[in-house]
Amino acid sequence: MGEVSRLLVDYGPAFGQALFLTWKLTVMSFVAGVLLGMAVTVLRLLPVPPLRFVLTGYVEIFRNIPGVVLLIFIVFALPDLDVVIDYEPSVILTLSLVCSAFTADYLRTGINTIPGGQIEAALSLGMRPMRIISAVVLPQAWRAVVQPMTSLLIALMLSTSLASQVPFPGRELTALVSKVATDSAAGMPAFAVAAALYVATGLLIAWAGATLERKVRILR
């Protein structure tokens, strides 16, 4: 315990900033990823075969590629193609692409839980296809996928540790631990503090997700 308190005296503010950066990266890539994933899902519903083919490829690629391979490609290989993206946007882009592929996948499963009769009923009421998607399909699909989306958010939060692989000016939790362990002998307490912060964040997300799930789930 003495080691942890000494560490917090030396690095306390740094841990605060690192935790904040971890949260910021998580929130930004989740919001971007969810919006992108929703767009992919809707476009995949359109009866346009070439678009479907390409978007299925998109989902399979970003679901299966390891995050760090994608990040390193964006940061180190894209400049060779004269595309230069700054480090922080690169991390957020990587995480949102991966998040969008999983969102599209889960949302499609959510859509499959909606009975076909509802679509027929909406059509017979004279609703247009886009209106059916936005007013009938998507709201119910979202309510069906709260649980997998919660797990996705937790996985995304843990994946922000990827940011430690690029020379980022700010440090998130994993990068901070690696710096503390390199600079001083306080590696173990630093790891313990960072792990506690990750676990606490994860439990908080899980609790929020479970509460939301209880509120919005549809019993069929």
Next chain:
Amino acid sequence: MRVASASAAIVLLLLAAGVGFRFHAAGQLDARFWEFFAWPTTWSFLGRGLLGTLTSAAMAAVIALTLGLVLLAGRLTRLRLVRWPSIATIEFLRGTPTLLLIYVCFLVLPPAGIKLSTYWMLTLPVSLSTAAVVAEVYRAGVLAVPRGQAAAARSLGLTEVQVFFLVVFPQAVRYIVPALVAQLVIVVKDTTFGYVVTYGELMENAKVLIANYHALVPVYLVVAVLYCLVNYAISSASRRLGRPMH
């Protein structure tokens, strides 16, 4: 609708052409960036990297499946002294990034006198965090087995250990095979961090190739395709295994 399809196809082809032109304009289509892919040495080197990835992933999977069972048993027992530490271990390993655990094995343990080989610096953290997830997957399977099964087994006079290993667990496994195989995809993805500890897996070998030929784009593209193919094969297998269960 045919008009929409045709115009979508044209837009997508233009997009692909734009990407191709970008490659050409940046000089990335030059022969010197691609010719070494015609040499067998390149492929045998990448192949060795892939083998490194797969040996680490396979070992991690075996350890995780076993340790996951231990953690599950600890979590399901009635003894609080065993149950609470098991829950804490699961939540801790599940809630910490694998990369952070790798850094601990790489940066924190050696000064403390614990020296692991690069293989174990990668495989051990991956196994531990996977084991915790696998324990939770097992638990979901166990909870899905109808309660009457355990009750019936008990009323036949089986001991608790027999009830678990002969009746409940074999049925639980059948529910969760797809989820377990899907977890293998995450294991393969996690072994990508091998380059952090300089273990010779696919990503590390890719870095060596890049240092030799200065061909970042082609090598990373080929590596990304290899990872996608391996993981796509595993995902497809898990979907096929998943089908008869539903």
